[in-house]
Structure formats: C-alpha cells, structure tokens
Amino acid sequence: MRVSWKWLNELVDINLKPEELAEVMTMSGVAVEGIEYLNKGVRGVKVGLIQEIYPHPQADKLSVCKVSVGDAVLTIVTGAPNVKTGQKVPVAVPGAVLPEKKIERAVFRGLESEGMLCSAEELGMDADKFPPEQRDGILVLTEECPVGADIVPLLGLDDIVLELELTPNRADCLSMINVAREVAALTGGRLKLPEIEKSGTSQACEALIKINIQDQDLCKRYVGRVIEHVQIKESPLWLKQRLLAAGVRPINNIVDITNYVMMEMGQPLHAFDYDCLADKTIIVRRAAAGEEITTLDGQKRELTPEMLIIADAHKPVGIAGVMGGLESEVTAQTKTILLESAYFHGPSIRRTSNALALRSEASLRFEKGVDLEQASLAADRACQLMAQLGAGVPVAGQVDCYPQPEERYPIRLRLERVNSILGTDLGQTEVEKILKALNITILEKDLEGWHVFTPSYRRDLELEIDLIEEIARLNGYDKIPTTLPYGATTQGAKNAEQRLHDRISEIMVGQGLFEVITYSFINPRHLDWLYLPSDHELRQTVVVSNPLSEEQGIMRTTILPGLLETVKRNINKRNKNLKLFELGKVYLSSGFPGERKLPQEKWVLGAISTGKKEKTWAYGEENYDFFFLKGVAENIFISLGLPHVSFVKSEDNPSLHPGRCARISVDGKEVGFIGEVHPLVLEKYGIEQRAAVFSLYLDELTGLVSEEVRYRPVPRFPVVTRDLAIVVPEAVEAGQVLGVIKDTGKTLLNNISLFDVYRGQQIREGYKSLAFSLTWQAEDRTLTDEEVNKLHREIEAALACELGADLRR
Template structure:
C-alpha cells in the first residue's frame, strides 16, 4: 500500500517527519518497507500551453510550436507525434536540467531556432506505465487546470514523499488512506479528520431509475447503488491525477478516477456502470451460468464457471463481481449517466474468481481481505459527491441499499489483568482503557474484573480477547515491554525414535558431502512425460489442487525427484558445479475421498566431479560414488542385509546403470544414472545420478538406537577368501552366503577384487573378499578361524557352486 505523506496529513495532524512516522508505524506492527521521493531530479521544466503549430519549412518530420509558459511565448521545434493546439505540455526552458544531467540549451533545427524542448514522460524520468497510452510515444499531456509557468514537478505531484507499507492479510483496514490515518491517530493521540460528504440530491428518486436483486446472498452481503445523471466525461483535476499516480494507479477519466480515488481513500472498491447500457435498468447479483462469457475491461473474453459471482442486468453479465467490470457497460466519452456500485462480497468467493481467471486487481485485493460492510453507503455518497463537483452531475434522490442480513457490532469479553499476565508489564487499568479508546473501541466496565469492548466495523480482525491484548502491546510499544526469564523448570529434550532416525539420515547425507535442499510440494503435471513414465504408472496418481496458484504447481508430488532435478538444472544454468544435494521430505499418495497419505522419502542427486582436497584427489561422482553415499546412509541407520539388484523398472534411469535396493523382501528404493532423454530435457551438462529411499520402511527396519560401546580389547583376525563362481551369480549373493555361514564372530566382509580371464575359464569370475573375525572376551585362535572358514567354503559350494581359486 502506497501512502502519499501529504494526503495522509489531510486526515490526521502529523508533527513527525516521514522517517520518524515510518519508524513509529513499523514498531506498531505496520511495517514501512520503503520511503519514496517521487521527484526524479529535473529542474527548469514548467507547464505550458500550445498556442499554434506550423510546419517546419525545411523538415517534414518537425513542427514549429508557439507555447505559452505563463505570459511569455516561446518558439519550440519538436517532432512529437501527439502535439495539438490547446494542449498543456511540459516545457524545458533554456538552462533546464533533465534526469541524467542533460542540460537544455537554445538550438537551431534546419535554420529554425528553438528556445526550449517539449518533454516526454521518459525524458522526465517518469514511470511510463502511469501515463495515458497516447502519451507514451510522444510528449506528456498535463491536466488542463495546471497553472501556466508552474513547475511541472508541482503540477504532477512529484514534490511528494510516499510511504510504502507492507499490509498483513489481517489488516484490511490499512489498505486505505483513512485506515492508515486512524492508525497514526491511535499512535500519536491526534484526532482523525474524515472527509465531509456534502451532496445535493435532486428528483427523480433513485427507486424510479433502478433496482437491485441479490440471488446469491451467501456471496454478496450488501449492495449499495447511486445514480448520477448528466455527467461530462473528461480528465480529472491535476491534484487527483497526482495522488493516483503517487499510489501507483494510472489516471483514465474523471469518473473512473473518482472510483479509484474513493477506493484508495476509504478502502471500499467501487465500480461505475454506464447507466444507459444496463438492460432493464436492473442490477442482479448472481452466480454465473455454465459457459457464460464476458469481455472484461482489459479486452479479454473470459469463459465463466458456475461458482463465480457476477453482476448482471436482465440479459447478460456486465461485471465479474469484485474483480473487473465488463467492456459492454464501460464508461466512455459518450457516457452521460452513471450507476455507482458499492458492495460487500465474500472474500473467499472473490479470491476463487481472481485465481480462476488469473486476474488480480486493486479491488479484488481488498475484497479478498474483507472490506467494512458498514462503509459501503458512505463510499457511494462520497463518489457521488465528487462526480457532482468534478463532472457536473446531478445526484438522484436517495440510494438503493440491499442489505441481506444486518450484522450486530462485535463485542468482546475482556479481562484487563490478562494484559499484564501475557505481556509481563505493569500497566494500570486506566492506561489499558486509554489505549483501547485511542483505537475507537468502546469500553464498558461490567464488573471490576470484566469489561465489554465493542469493536468498530472497520476492525474486522479483532474477534477475541487475545486480539485486544495484542492491540495494547502494539500501542504501548513492543520495545517497551520488559525482557523477563520464563519461570519454572525447562523440561529436558527427549526425541522420538522417528526424530532420531530422521536426523541420522540427514546427518549421514551431509557427512557424505551432500547439501540439503527444500523444494516445493506442488509440481507440474507435465513432469511425468519428461520422466518417461508410462500411462497408469503409480506416480501419475496424484492429488490435484482445486485452486492452484498456477498450472506449473497444480498437483502434489508423489516423488522428490522433480524438485531435485529443478535445483540441479538451476545450479547448472548458473555454472554452479558440481551438484551434490539431497532432500528429506514428504510425498502425497491419494486415498480416494480421504486425506492423502504423506510418507517420508529421502532422495539425492550428484553430478560432476568433486574437487580435490588437501588429502584426496578429484573424484568423479559416478554410480559407485552414489552407491557409497547410499550405503553410508543405510549403515548410519543400521539397516541390515541390504542388497542391490539390477533393474529396468524405472524408465527415467539409464538401462543397465540402475539398481533397486532391497532389505529382506522389501524394496526400499532405487539408484542409478539419469536417462539421457531426461538429462536433455533438463539441459544438464553432465551425467547425473539419483537415488530415492522409502524412509518409512527404513525406520521400521532400522536397528536399535546406537549406544556407546567400548573399543574392543582383543585384536581381530583377518583372512582373504577368493572363490570362482559362475558369471550369473551376483557378488552380493556370495556375500550373503558368507555372512550367513560365518556366525556371530564375523565383523566385516568386504569385496576387494573382481577378476575375469583365461586362468579361470570362460563364463566364470573370481571374487576376493577380506573377512575380519573378532571376539569381545578373548582372542580367536587359528583353529577356531580355520573351522569357520571351512564352514564358509562348504556353504559357498553348496549354495552358489563356488570353488576356491587356486593361485
């Protein structure tokens, strides 16, 4: 919300500088993000009026203008395409300085002298989006009431300081100048000076000119209308245009500008219909019909759905309620009679419509946060008054006011002692009462310990006792609340088994050099085609969002891979290599009409070459590097008997370079190299390797929580074992047989060599393992170890057909 400082001072007396006021508002919970000086830094530019235009005698694209700059006439040569006699323009005099340091001097163009320059918005350093479209390619047109010779900065309201506020969703009252003025008044104790609405009504009565029918009372609680006849459409006065631009809005014409001005002033969105274009002179507030179409003011034809609220006449929809009006009833230069709409719409309905149409406006922003239902009549009166003064209209007697169900004022039971209890302050009852009354809250003392506090309709965010405690804290000053140590004994931390294993997985991944990332749970449904998933794949069964922020985030993820791939692509595009990342997060599995399941997954991605360190060479992060990371993670959480099996079940992985990970009979995840097609789709510059583990299953399979064990006192005995097996036998199968046959004293079994060659025959391979045996109570003897080795050799021969390799 942009708040011009001078406009704010009209409604509340302010003795603070803009910087001091910004500090005070920020400390009261209404943060001021920025203080903007609108002056772009030019000098010597004044308002002028073009008196005459002649063709340049020696140049087809130039014109010679005579310009009145306040009793003094200048000859100016210009090539602007939008010049016209009688036009108010910005004239840079001799010696003027424009933004960027450009100085204007007397010049001669093809033999004709020019004693200044007609300026465009861009040359003055102005925001071109806030000027009329016809002025964007040429010189800027000034309001016709601008005093000739006056500094253009003053004409355009550029001698202004603007406070840019960050208004939280609960403070809809501060989306208006008056709302901020009330906040300033509560902070400083100064009175609020609200605008005096003084209008003159004339016959006929408005009930003879129009009528209102609300067919959707659940979405429209109140609809107020006024009719203003015989208006003259033209530009709004300069002071109004300046204030609209300061608030970031482009002036259009006096009628539309008045509706925007009152919205900014009072916080109540308004809309002006061309009364003569309304069929049947009747306003109907209803739900849209299926497939109904409307062309909105931005020129776009929009197809509506049944849940959208529209404003209609007897034949068709003429506006999308609370979002944007329709082009067919737009106010144009031919408009003579106006119907003013001032309504209260349901915030949820407006938010849904705005998202469905991908159309946000200043009006929808306010309706979404809920405007003051009691303020609708006064806003309509204020707009009618301004149309009478600035457009010469006559106001029909009375107003139409269809109020579905009147709301009683909110009354809160309040115990003043709770303030000091929650805040740790020592405020007296009188101080608390004074603070509440500064907020225009009506306090009635029902008993010594209990007050009844009536909340004004402008503060819809105050509904509970604790809200009033917060208001006292804000006004008293957060910085004045003493710092105290909480009493009592802080309980010792005790983590659940789930928390222990979640942290263990994260710590293991970080220890392996991976960086943790957190990605969106919302993903693009097109990702499944990019991952080459066939129709009917289980990952394609997703939870679809009813009101997605955008199409690219319209479903909930069933795997963590999309987020990791996007992070990798973003880093690669910025030449941040290598990439080594992981995420521990939830996926969402649909369960029909029930809430989805949210199992936990751990996934990671590596790509590139790990840089050398002081004690290790550069390491290419390939499949075996990734396998080592996964094994380290599984070892950290003490998952037993993990085996890796080649697989082709994952179409996004490279065939022949992927594996499924098993523990007992449970598939706990997968790992492998990303398919070249997927690499290309994400524009990744190097081979990437990914894994994903089902952390829910892993936490069930995980061993006990690690406890301290003393270092063994007795030495281990190591033996090497080399066996020859058929090429089809996986090394993991051989390792499983060794572990099963060795008994409890085998502490480690590690494969250290694989050999194929003529010495062992075709279709055979040699696998060499290092076995480490150890007891905790004594040293193992050679006889005991030899006995265990014989048992291992016998089981290998029986179960996998292995024979000892002969040197």
C-alpha cells in the same frame, strides 16, 4: 498510499509538523516512506486572462498574447499551440521563480516578452495527470480562478504529500478517513469526519433497477443508486487538487467524484450509463467460457469462468472490481447513471487482475479487503457530492442486495495476557484508553479483562493477539522495557536422526558417490513410467493445489524419478559413468480422499549407478552394476554397525528387473530394496545403458543404529583359513548358504567370503558350484586342526540337510 497534508488537516486536528507526524506514524508501524513538497520552488506566478492573440511579425511559430494579470496587461511571446482568447492560464511575471529558473523580460525576434505562460511541467507538476492537449502546451485553468491570484494555493502546490508504505494487514489505511482515525489515535487529535446523508431503500429506486447476485461466494454485497439529469462537466478546482495530490488523474465530474470517494473512504465505486443496461438489470456472476468484453482502456479481453463479472440481461458490462466496460461508459451524452458500490472477494479479484495484466486503484483495494459495512454509506457519499456539485439528481433510496449479512463476533482480551506478551505493567484504565482511541467497543468487563467488538474497517483484528499488538503500537514500542532473557538454557545439538543422516552422507561421499538434490515436486506421468499399478501405495500422492507447472503437479512418493532424470541429463551431455546418491524426503498421502490430514513425510536414501570405472595403469575396469551398488549398501551397514543384513530375492517391484531385484532387511526388518532398473523404465526415460538403484528407508534404520561405540582388542592368536566348495540347486541363493554357514560356525567364524561361482561341464544341469573362503579365529587360544575340521563337518551337514548341498570333489 499518497496522503494530502491539507486534506488530512480537514479530517483531524494535527499539532505536529509533517516530519514529526511521519516519525510518530512510522514508529507505530504505519511507515511513512517519504514526504513530498508539491511546490518545487514556484513563486510569483499569477492567474492571467488572455485578452488578445496575434502572430509574431518575425516568426511563424510564435504568437503574441495580451494577458491581464489583474493589476497590469502584459505582452507575452509564446510558442504554445493551444492558446486561445479568453483562456485563464498561469503567468510567470518578471521576477517570478520556477523550478530551477528565474523569469525576466526577454526579447524574441525583436519583440519584448514581459513574462512567460506556463505548462504543468514547468510548474513542477506531473504532466501525465493532465489531458493530452495540455501535456505539451500551456496549462489551461478553470473559469473559477480569479485573475491575478497566486497560482500556488489555487493549484494546491502549497500542499505536502506523505507517502505511506503499508503492510498487507493495514488495508484500512488506503483511505483518507482511516488515516485520519489512525492519526487521531496516535496524537489524540479531534476527528472532523464529513457528515453523510444516509438513504435507505425506496420503491422509487427499486422500480428503476434490479440486482441479482448469482455467485454469492465472490460478491457478498452490491449496492446500487440511480442518479438522473446528469451533467458531465469539468470538476471544480478543489476536487482536482485532491485527486492530483493522491496521484489520480482528473477526468470529469462523475468519474472524479467516484475516485474522490474511493480515496476518502477506501470503497471503490463505478458509474454505468443507465440507458446502456439491457432490461435495467445488474447480474453479478462468473463469466461464461469464451465471453469477451472491451474495457474502458479500449482493449478487447477474453474472459474465463474463474472471473467475476458485472452483466446486464444480455452481456458483460464490467469486470468486477477491476475495470468497467466501454459500452456502458459514462460519456458526454449520458443523462442517467447507475452507481455501483460493492464488496468483492479479494483473492478472486487478484487472480482476475493478474490473469488480465490489468491493475487499478480499485483492484488494489478489493485485493487487500474493503469494509463490507460501508458499501451503502459510500454510495450515499458519492450521491451527496453529485448533488452538491450539480452533477445530477439522485433518485431517493438505494437497492442494497445483501443476501447474508456478515456475522462478526466479540474478542476476549485479558489484561494478564497483554502484560505477559508485552512485558509491561499496564493497568485497566490505560488499556481502555487505547481501545477507545482505536474505536474498539467494550461490550463487557470483568476482573480478568474485556469482551470487545472491533470496528468493521479494521478487518485485520480477529484474535486476542491482534489486539495486544495494537496496544503495543499505541502505547509505544519504545516503552516496552528492556530485560535480560531468563529461564533454563539448553545446549544446541543435532538429534539422533540428523546425526545419522550426516554419517550416511559421509559414508556415501567416502565411497566416491556424488550427492544430488532434486525437486520434491514431480510430474504424475513418472508414476506411469515406473509401471506402478493403479492400486500401488506409491500412487497415494499429495496433489499440489497451485503448481507452478504440470512438471511439479504432485509430491514425490519415491526418489527414483529424480535420480533417473539426473542420469538422463548427464548421459545427454556425454557423461555416461555415474555414481549418484540423494538423501531426501518422500511424501505419502494419508487417509481417504477428502480428509484434511497431513501427508506422511519419510526420509529416504536413494542411489543410482551406471556405466563403468575406466581401466588405468593401477586398476582394472569396474562396472557400476548391481554388485557394485550392493557393495556400497553393504559398506553403509558395516559402518553403522549393522552386520545382520540380508538381501532376499524379490520379483514384486514393477520398476526393477524381476531377476535382479532384492529386498534389504536388517534383523528381519525390511529397510529398503536394491536392483537393476527395468529395461522398459529405462526406455521411458531415454536411458540406453543399464543402471542399478537402491533405496533405504532411513526412518526404519534410525531405531536400529546404536551410537554407542564398542571396541575389542586385536586378537593375539593366529587365524586358520579353509576353503569350502559346494554344489547346490540353481534356486538356492548364495545368501541362504551364507546364513547357514554363519549360524553353524557361530563365534569362531571370523570372516566368510564368496570367491567363485561356477556352472559348466563338471556340474550337472540345474545346479551351480559356490566356493567360499572361511577364516577361523579364537580370542583366547590357538585353534587346532581337529576343532576346525569338526566345525567344517558340522557346516557341511547343515548345508546338506537344509539346502540339499553336496561337497564339490
């Protein structure tokens, strides 16, 4: 926001220099990013009247002008193509100073020139803010400029601009009046706001225009005023100066007045050619699919149903809050205008502006929020200026379409809370003085504090804490006392869950697996690729309301898609031997559709292996298959002190091979699954080699893992090793046999391992042979053969009874 120092001084009494005021405002939270002095060193430049022009006798591209500067008539040679007799132009007389240039008499092709005619750029002004014909030529002044007058005050070059860097919550300071209110609150200066002639509704105006707001969620208020006998002409010099200082290009008196009011009050306005509106009707609605409009910049734009438009009875005439339409543009032939002053929904305007890549001063203000209550007053202010400047005759009254007036509620402010938050010792009188400076109305006062009502232009003040922040700003952040922290201190440390995650990561890396991190957002098609039924719990997804792309449309409910995608990308780059893991969260929707509940977030450890370990001189080839990954999982449980782990065959996971899948349980509690990825799933992901995966639910493991470390001495007595070979039906799993052996052997069974599985001619069909190595050891004695033989007989009996096993002879 560019703030004109001269304009600001007309609105509020200021007893500070610009630099001092900038410091005060910055320290209060309204940062002044820079201070620009518009005079870049111009001195001695006067208003001149061109009385005569004739060609230079020695040069075809030069002209000789006789120019009156009041006390003298000068002969000036110029190459400007736009000079005409009777024009008033800036004249740098001999001795004048321009930015980085001093003007002296000079001779051009034998003819002396007594000065120079100046362009806007040569005066240090922004040439882009002037009509095209004046950007490369001489700056042509208005008729009101007196001949011989100093050009600096006439063009506003004696002004100073404060460039404000506003935070999103201070949209109110996008207007000169509200900046003046801020300065008055900070400095105690007297406000001098313009007196506006208010108008109410009248039958005269209502008979000329009809307003219908169809989409009231995007437009809460629409005020229309009609101005007749419009005369389109150049704006007076003072109005141009104000707009140029604010960074706005002057166009004509009607457009300039609407821009002036926008800069003054923060309310964007738009003028339609009244005679171009079909049925003299304004309809505020969403665009229909396929509708188009040619905007004021001459571009044809396609509209979507998410965009709010202003339409007449037949067609769109403007994009609400962004830009008007070319067909209803105010031109030199316009005789009657409809003036729009409205309140549009900020997020809707932002989305429309971004979609069309069309930004404007109006859209900027609507995006950040304008004052709903001043829409009517801003229209009256514009009509007042049009009448004063002879731009038109306003029709009495206005049409104010305001279907549901805004309800605003008082805020409770407690003195004790103010001092508690700020660490101050302010009294009621001091707080009330600050509230009054901010135009905050005190509705009720009691011993604890106040009930207050905030001004409508401060839409950022909604809660008690907002008011406390304002009190801190106005009282001065530097007045908040410096105190040492007090209270109980705690030692920072990771909790049990975080320590478990760190241990698991170390275990996985220690086994040679590489950690990957994939997106928590996935494409919904992954759930189809995993062949999950429609009623599967993993389809209870959290949908992202504004995804960056379709690839990130939902939150993941399983960690498998990211791992499979990583494998696919690596294989495509000829990296086929992979051992990967990821420790991350999955997200499950909770409740029924429509309920506003947070999703369930669960920590999961996922791992995937595929390919093989290549043969070397020291080690043989090893496949990264199901059994490799099962070993990785077993090492995790052993390292965490969880020996009672079982792998139970499962066929209910549609993403895994039905014959190579198992549920993982600890002490009878299911904590995950392991298996080989189903061939159809691999086909969907474009993976042409077998892959195994496991997934562990870490939230379930957290309560099972003990951080207490227990040690026992190394046994002094020798171990006894015996082999056991049995024949069991094919349906019997090795895990079942291990369970029976462990339960029977009890504490004396030190270790057990399966070292052979055999199916062949010596084993009848439908059976298999399992061979185990059993290690026996006691901590207090040497075991005898009789003790070990007895235990073996008990194990053999238990296996025969429970599993129908026979000893292999």
